[in-house]
Amino acid sequence: MIFIAAVVLLVILVLLLYYFITKDYSYWASKGVPYDKPFLIFGSFWNIVTGKEHLAQRIRSIYNQHKTPYFGIYVFHQPNLVIRSPELIRKVMVKDFDKFKDRNAFSNESIDPLNFHSLFGAKDTTWRNLRSKLSPVFTSGKIKLMFPLMVDCANDLSAHLEKLNGKTVEMGNVLKRYSVDIISSCAFGINANCFKTENSEILVMATRLLDFRSLSRSLSMFCAFFLPKVMYIFRLTFADQTAAKFLVDVFKGALREREEKKIVRNDLIDLLNNLKKNESFDDSYKFDDIKMAAQAITFFSAGNDSSSITLSFAFYELALHKEVQDRLRREIRATLDKEKDLTYESIHNIKYLDMVLSEVLRKYPLTALINRQPSENYTFEETGFTLEKHITVIIPITGLHFDPEHFPDPEKFDPERFSDENKRNIKSYTYLPFGEGPRSCIGQRFALLMSKLAIAYVIKDYAVEPTNQTSIPMKYNPRYPFTQSKDGVHLRIVKV
Numbered sequence: 001m002i003f004i005a006a007v008v009l010l011v012i013l014v015l016l017l018y019y020f021i022t023k024d025y026s027y028w029a030s031k032g033v034p035y036d037k038p039f040l041i042f043g044s045f046w047n048i049v050t051g052k053e054h055l056a057q058r059i060r061s062i063y064n065q066h067k068t069p070y071f072g073i074y075v076f077h078q079p080n081l082v083i084r085s086p087e088l089i090r091k092v093m094v095k096d097f098d099k100f101k102d103r104n105a106f107s108n109e110s111i112d113p114l115n116f117h118s119l120f121g122a123k124d125t126t127w128r129n130l131r132s133k134l135s136p137v138f139t140s141g142k143i144k145l146m147f148p149l150m151v152d153c154a155n156d157l158s159a160h161l162e163k164l165n166g167k168t169v170e171m172g173n174v175l176k177r178y179s180v181d182i183i184s185s186c187a188f189g190i191n192a193n194c195f196k197t198e199n200s201e202i203l204v205m206a207t208r209l210l211d212f213r214s215l216s217r218s219l220s221m222f223c224a225f226f227l228p229k230v231m232y233i234f235r236l237t238f239a240d241q242t243a244a245k246f247l248v249d250v251f252k253g254a255l256r257e258r259e260e261k262k263i264v265r266n267d268l269i270d271l272l273n274n275l276k277k278n279e280s281f282d283d284s285y286k287f288d289d290i291k292m293a294a295q296a297i298t299f300f301s302a303g304n305d306s307s308s309i310t311l312s313f314a315f316y317e318l319a320l321h322k323e324v325q326d327r328l329r330r331e332i333r334a335t336l337d338k339e340k341d342l343t344y345e346s347i348h349n350i351k352y353l354d355m356v357l358s359e360v361l362r363k364y365p366l367t368a369l370i371n372r373q374p375s376e377n378y379t380f381e382e383t384g385f386t387l388e389k390h391i392t393v394i395i396p397i398t399g400l401h402f403d404p405e406h407f408p409d410p411e412k413f414d415p416e417r418f419s420d421e422n423k424r425n426i427k428s429y430t431y432l433p434f435g436e437g438p439r440s441c442i443g444q445r446f447a448l449l450m451s452k453l454a455i456a457y458v459i460k461d462y463a464v465e466p467t468n469q470t471s472i473p474m475k476y477n478p479r480y481p482f483t484q485s486k487d488g489v490h491l492r493i494v495k496v
């Protein structure tokens with residue numbers, strides 16, 4: 001008797017749960033918007049939950065199945081609107097930006113102050129204040145001042161490869177050291193020495209900060225993007241707190257040392273320090289230690305992964321396309337014949353380097369999607385459809401980058417798409433590796449420069465070749481929300 005009652009109760013509970021999760025599944029039908037049919041409680045994400053498709057692939061599949069200018073999907077229980085038409089993307093990201101300022105990311109000052117004050121997670125006026133303060137930090141003039149710091153790291157990278165001549169190397173591992181070195185040097189003003197010491201403490205902590213091999217960390221990250229409410233309930237934080245605390249301490253130590261010894265390095269610490277000194281009495285957003293550290297951590301997490309992942313894909317494609325690699329080497333060496341070292345100016349003048357990197361970012365955009373949250377009900381003039389305030393808008397980056405209408409034969413790696421002549425034919429708002437509009441990637445110039453520098457320094461002296469350990473075609477790590485290789489990028493390095 002008790003047993004039957006328990007079973008009945010359990011069934012009722014399960015049905016109730018199912019009801020509450022799926023009760024919104026009539027949303028898109030009731031709005032008359034075409035939509036992707038949800039599956040059980042997973043909405044459009046079942047294939048991701050089972051590991052069958054990576055987010056990047058899932059977004060492409062959904063995009064390819066629906067040809068209307070916009071369509072609905074369900075992210076678990078939440079209705080989201082995917083925008084497919086470049087014209088409507090322009091409206092959301094640029095023209096009507098003031099109605100779409102925020103991302104649908106978790107943000108709560110008392111639970112996670114570091115994220116609340118990070119440019120990525122900040123919302124509304126906090127974001128506006130921060131962005132206007134930080135934009136001057138990333139002008140080309142300021143980045144030019146950081147160039148010598150970057151060159152030191154590129155030289156260390158080159159010296160490290162010298163020792164690995166003839167060997168097969170996991171490029172991700174090597175490039176991670178390069179980017180942690182650069183970010184530590186430019187953001188924290190310290191020499192992380194990742195190539196010289198096997199387990200540099202800062203490297204260990206950096207790895208921990210957003211470590212996706214840890215299940216709890218990847219769940220937190222996933223929730224931050226797709227289920228912000230769960231973050232509030234369990235008081236989860238975006239980044240690992242021990243690692244964040246360590247990095248905050250490093251940052252504060254560096255600040256103090258700078259003050260005491262009056263050292264000037266023109267890096268992010270100096271720039272933030274100047275901002276702080278220059279604050280007027282009635283400034284609406286004042287930097288305190290936590291806010292300053294939040295910026296350093298943001299640049300650390302945004303800078304480390306993004307560029308090292310992009311670079312691994314670059315070397316992967318160069319290894320598979322020897323003709324592209326050879327031409328690139330010729331152009332780099334031709335520039336070097338004219339001047340002894342690559343300068344900030346000359347690196348920008350190597351056209352083919354820019355074409356190669358642009359194509360890498362098309363085929364391997366770091367983020368499969370970008371989202372925006374409307375701040376009020378928004379009506380699309382074209383159709384009269386009113387988007388409600390609580391519905392998140394998704395820009396399907398991988399869908400656009402692999403749409404044969406915008407990029408013919410999209411699986412093909414072809415830098416010619418970005419030659420001066422062909423570039424003009426690329427439709428606006430179909431190529432978005434760094435996003436668009438006022439909320440686009442603030443580190444774009446920085447990222448392009450450090451990536452070009454690494455490619456140039458490696459390719460000028462070394463050939464990268466595929467081996468029997470190289471996984472072809474590339475498989476993505478399904479646990480990782482960004483596009484990252486599953487088995488690593490194993491290539492042979494040969495001095496040429």
Ligand code: HEM
Pocket residue numbers: 119120121131298299302303304306307310365366367370371432433434435436437438439440441442443444446447448
């Ligand atoms: C290849 C490297 C990189 C790629 C592909 C990349 C891509 C992106 C994308 C797609 C966004 C979202 C843009 C949007 O919502 O419209 C973004 C935002 C951002 N990125 Fe990057 N990024 C890279 C490197 C960096 C670096 C090196 C830094 C820092 C030094 C950085 C800092 C940021 C920040 C702070 C934001 C948030 C901006 C805001 O909300 O105002 N990124 N990035």
Ligand SMILES: *[C@@H]1O[C@H](CO)[C@@H](O)[C@H](O)[C@H]1NC(C)=O
Pocket residue numbers: 108109110111232
């Ligand atoms: C942030 O979280 C705290 C504690 O959970 C809560 O009391 C507060 O209302 C939240 N703030 C916002 C703006 O949601």
Ligand SMILES: *[C@@H]1O[C@H](CO)[C@@H](O)[C@H](O)[C@H]1NC(C)=O
Pocket residue numbers: 176205206207208209210211212300301302304305308309
């Ligand atoms: C830095 O990159 C590595 C390799 O991709 C990753 O494991 C680590 O979590 C990243 N750290 C940060 C702070 O993003």
Ligand SMILES: *[C@@H]1O[C@H](CO)[C@@H](O)[C@H](O)[C@H]1NC(C)=O
Pocket residue numbers: 274275277278
């Ligand atoms: C403060 O701002 C003024 C003008 O905006 C600038 O000339 C000056 O160099 C700044 N001072 C510092 C310490 O950055």
Ligand SMILES: *[C@@H]1O[C@H](CO)[C@@H](O)[C@H](O)[C@H]1NC(C)=O
Pocket residue numbers: 377386388389
């Ligand atoms: C937004 O739209 C919904 C449904 O269309 C409506 O119930 C709500 O009152 C609107 N909100 C505002 C502020 O107009």
Ligand SMILES: *[C@@H]1O[C@H](CO)[C@@H](O)[C@H](O)[C@H]1NC(C)=O
Pocket residue numbers: 468469
């Ligand atoms: C890969 O090639 C090397 C030598 O070229 C060989 O020793 C090794 O057994 C091969 N591994 C596999 C998995 O085929």
